[in-house]
Amino acid sequence: MTTPEVHTLTGPYVLNALPEDERIGFEAHLADCQSCSSEVAELREAANKLGTAVATEPPPALKARILAEIATIRQLHPLVRQEEPVAPQPPAVKKGYTRRSFFGLAAAGLAVAGAGAIAIDQYRDNSRTTKENEQLAALLAESDAQMVRGDVKGGGNATVVMSPSKDRAIVLLHGLQKLPNGKTYQLWLMDKSRTMHSAGLASGQATDQAKLIQGGVADKIYFGLTVENLPGSPTPTLPPAALIAMA
Amino acid sequence: MSEESTALPWPVMVDPEAGTPADLMARVARGDSAAFAQLYDLMAPRVYGLIRRVLRNPAQSEEVTQEVMVEVWRTATRYDADRGSLTSWILTMAHRRAIDRVRSEQSSTDREQAVAAASSTTEYDEVAETVTTNLEVEQVRHCLSALTELQRESVTLAYYGGYSYREVAELLDAKLATIKARMRDGLIRLRDCLGVTGR
Numbered sequence: 332m333t334t335p336e337v338h339t340l341t342g343p344y345v346l347n348a349l350p351e352d353e354r355i356g357f358e359a360h361l362a363d364c365q366s367c368s369s370e371v372a373e374l375r376e377a378a379n380k381l382g383t384a385v386a387t388e389p390p391p392a393l394k395a396r397i398l399a400e401i402a403t404i405r406q407l408h409p410l411v412r413q414e415e416p417v418a419p420q421p422p423a424v425k426k427g428y429t430r431r432s433f434f435g436l437a438a439a440g441l442a443v444a445g446a447g448a449i450a451i452d453q454y455r456d457n458s459r460t461t462k463e464n465e466q467l468a469a470l471l472a473e474s475d476a477q478m479v480r481g482d483v484k485g486g487g488n489a490t491v492v493m494s495p496s497k498d499r500a501i502v503l504l505h506g507l508q509k510l511p512n513g514k515t516y517q518l519w520l521m522d523k524s525r526t527m528h529s530a531g532l533a534s535g536q537a538t539d540q541a542k543l544i545q546g547g548v549a550d551k552i553y554f555g556l557t558v559e560n561l562p563g564s565p566t567p568t569l570p571p572a573a574l575i576a577m578a
Numbered sequence: 579m580s581e582e583s584t585a586l587p588w589p590v591m592v593d594p595e596a597g598t599p600a601d602l603m604a605r606v607a608r609g610d611s612a613a614f615a616q617l618y619d620l621m622a623p624r625v626y627g628l629i630r631r632v633l634r635n636p637a638q639s640e641e642v643t644q645e646v647m648v649e650v651w652r653t654a655t656r657y658d659a660d661r662g663s664l665t666s667w668i669l670t671m672a673h674r675r676a677i678d679r680v681r682s683e684q685s686s687t688d689r690e691q692a693v694a695a696a697s698s699t700t701e702y703d704e705v706a707e708t709v710t711t712n713l714e715v716e717q718v719r720h721c722l723s724a725l726t727e728l729q730r731e732s733v734t735l736a737y738y739g740g741y742s743y744r745e746v747a748e749l750l751d752a753k754l755a756t757i758k759a760r761m762r763d764g765l766i767r768l769r770d771c772l773g774v775t776g777r
């Protein structure tokens with residue numbers, strides 16, 4: 332995606348005229364093409380004028396229905412950093428992992444962003460590089476960056492991108508099953524003594540999300556994902572939804 | 579009496595687009611449903627109008643409008659004013675939802691209706707029932723007419739008709755690369771004519 336013509340995709344992209352695969356590819360390009368991302372921001376404002384130009388008063392009853400519905404809808408919390416350490420217990424099964432190209436990885440990361448779960452970018456692309464995307468890009472740029480991936484029980488998969496030298500990892504969760512109310516996904520890292528350390532929670536309501544783990548990554552041998560009761564558990568409930576070898 | 583004391587203050591020009599929506603949005607993000615009701619009044623006509631333009635079916639359009647407005651409520655904390663206007667954020671969401679709906683329901687009848695709808699895209703037949711200021715509509719109409727035929731068709735077939743660039747190329751019997759380029763330079767010309775900026 333580095334041929335000059337890729338830059339002309341800003342038009343079809345803003346008009347939502349790209350097929351899914353090309354959209355994801357272009358979003359990967361946007362992540363590191365400043366001129367395309369600022370062009371997208373501008374063209375989007377222009378395209379939306381076409382929308383404004385056809386404004387039409389909706390039926391009055393719609394407002395009442397929507398106001399009634401939002402009364403039952405919980406709002407997403409603002410984005411804040413989180414981390415929490417705790418301990419115990421080991422499972423131990425070696426699962427396969429796959430390595431993909433960094434390009435594919437970037438695309439995967441942006442696709443997760445695209446689902447809006449964590450809103451890495453509110454427009455699903457990169458009109459301005461966000462912290463998360465910068466972190467992902469920085470991680471990918473590390474010479475020791477590695478990626479492992481595994482299936483999640485119940486559907487979907489988890490991809491872990493890590494850099495031992497930076498002692499950081501980004502976990503991309505994709506296509507996960509939604510959990511019942513009161514349940515949450517919890518991330519774990521297992522050390523060489525087979526002790527599991529909590530690496531934070533992931534929403535049970537979002538099917539696609541990205542989590543940054545800062546610290547405590549370098550010496551770990553497995554990444555684990557479990558289903559726990561809110562607000563999370565000090566020990567993992569077994570069997571885990573996923574257990575992926577990290578080295 | 580001096581002149582100063584009798585002078586009336588300058589009338590304050592209140593731009594409904596300036597300040598207010600962002601303030602409203604900050605309150606919405608804190609769970610203020612009264613603010614959401616105000617935001618609804620401001621945005622729903624644009625959201626509904628756009629969706630209706632793309633989908634044509636009134637019942638479906640209401641349904642998708644509801645999805646979008648509820649999503650605005652749900653994700654209000656994630657809106658970042660530094661990254662684009664509120665209108666753009668919401669309309670982008672609305673357009674995407676409408677397009678997703680078009681793509682997921684591509685039955686042949688839907689497609690036929692869409693073709694019929696798309697062929698009238700530059701006529702603005704619904705202007706009479708719109709609530710947008712005439713000036714805005716006039717501007718868009720004027721700027722669209724400043725595009726070349728191929729630019730205009732490419733942009734409107736995609737935006738209002740919900741066609742992918744491949745479908746547009748097919749409909750207009752043009753090369754894929756040509757259509758991609760016309761969508762881009764058409765929008766660039768539109769941007770320059772409308773004088774909009776990215777943020």
Ligand SMILES: [Zn+2]
Nearest residue numbers: 337338364367
């Ligand atoms: Zn580019």
